[in-house]
Amino acid sequence: MTGAEVPLEGNRSEADTAVSLCSGKNDVEPMTLCAPAIPGESLISQVSRYHVTSGNVTTRDTYDELFQRAPFRLTFWVPPHIASLSVWLKGELVETTHRLLRESTLFPLFKMFNGARFAPSASRESVDEALRRQPKRIVAESGWTRICPLCVIKDSEKYGTAVIRSAHQIPGVSHCHSHGTPLQDWCQKCRCPFERKNDLVLTPWLGCAVCEARLVGDPSQTEAVPDDSRAIGFARFAARLLE
Numbered sequence: 001m002t003g004a005e006v007p008l009e010g011n012r013s014e015a016d017t018a019v020s021l022c023s024g025k026n027d028v029e030p031m032t033l034c035a036p037a038i039p040g041e042s043l044i045s046q047v048s049r050y051h052v053t054s055g056n057v058t059t060r061d062t063y064d065e066l067f068q069r070a071p072f073r074l075t076f077w078v079p080p081h082i083a084s085l086s087v088w089l090k091g092e093l094v095e096t097t098h099r100l101l102r103e104s105t106l107f108p109l110f111k112m113f114n115g116a117r118f119a120p121s122a123s124r125e126s127v128d129e130a131l132r133r134q135p136k137r138i139v140a141e142s143g144w145t146r147i148c149p150l151c152v153i154k155d156s157e158k159y160g161t162a163v164i165r166s167a168h169q170i171p172g173v174s175h176c177h178s179h180g181t182p183l184q185d186w187c188q189k190c191r192c193p194f195e196r197k198n199d200l201v202l203t204p205w206l207g208c209a210v211c212e213a214r215l216v217g218d219p220s221q222t223e224a225v226p227d228d229s230r231a232i233g234f235a236r237f238a239a240r241l242l243e
Contacts, residue, residue, distance in 0.1 A: 030103045031089055031096070033066075036159050040242075043082065043104040044074040044145065045164035048200040059200045071198045075145055075169070077106045078116075078134035083127045094120060097127055101134075106166060108242055110135050145169065145195040146183035148176035149216050152204050162204035162215075167239035177239040180232045189213035 029037035033050040051062040063071045067084045078101065086096035098118055101107040110116035116134060120126035146169060152162045168176065168183050175182055186193045187203070190211040194203045207214045 031091075031099050033085065033088060036161070038155070038159055038161075038163050040165050040167055041104065041163045042166040042169060043079055043100065044201055045204075046104060047074055048164070048202055049161060049205065051200055052202065052205045059202075062200070071200075073198055074200070075195060076136045077110065077169075078131065078136065079105065080131050080136070081128070083124060083131065093124065093127055094122055097131070104166065106170060106242070107134065109170065109238075112241065144185045144193065145201045146173070146185045147194060147204060147215065148179060148181060148183055150179040150181055151176060152216050154178075164201060164204060167235075167242050170235075170238045170242065173235045173238055175228060175231045175235045177232070177235040180228075182228075184215070187211060187213055 030039055030041070032038070032041070033046045034053055047062065047066065050066070051059055054062060054065070056062045056065065060071055063069060066088060067081050069081060069084075072081065073079070082100050082105075083093060083097045085100060086093045089096050089100075091099075101118055107116060107118070114135070118130050118134070120130040145164065147164060148168060151165060151168075155161065155163045167173070173183070185195075187208040187210065190208060190213065192208060192210040194208075195201050196209060202209065203215050206212075
């Protein structure tokens with residue numbers, strides 16, 4: 001896309017517009033479908049976490065509830081159809097979608113390095129078209145959503161829930177920027193990938209979709225590993241860019 005990015009409606013501050021569906025608070029915490037609001041949480045994580053707490057029987061039910069459409073891939077660098085969430089987040093269409101892009105996707109990196117722009121008019125058609133034109137290639141190949149088992153433990157202790165972090169999905173990142181441990185993208189028991197095509201990633205909360213093995217449980221998953229300073233340094237550099 002070309003052209004300058006248009007100002008958001010009314011030039012309202014982020015403090016005026018940050019909304020949590022579950023808490024209903026207006027503050028500077030990230031937008032979220034379900035409390036608590038967790039900085040750095042990816043969109044696939046928010047929707048998956050919402051599904052786990054919603055009581056919906058199938059993931060198709062959750063897609064239909066949130067997006068009014070059949071399941072689609074939410075692990076694109078910039079997922080499509082996310083404008084539907086503006087209704088749930090009770091925000092203005094363009095501004096809310098823009099905030100989701102900034103806070104829950106890899107859009108900031110593409111804006112920084114590729115000149116990606118999100119500057120639609122206020123119509124839903126314009127917003128959907130602007131989203132369709134964003135980078136869509138999946139991290140690495142199909143099926144490779146990356147998770148740090150130590151982060152699952154620490155986030156569960158801190159927030160009461162596991163999280164799939166956007167910084168772990170940055171192209172080229174293989175280690176956790178916080179713990180220095182290698183990221184995992186497949187079940188250590190049955191070797192099936194965490195991610196399934198056009199579906200949510202529920203492993204951090206419910207275990208492997210195939211064998212039901214829990215992501216955290218085997219001590220070898222969280223043992224210290226030999227230092228890979230170059231990979232860890234890149235992970236930390238990339239995570240800072242996304243902040």
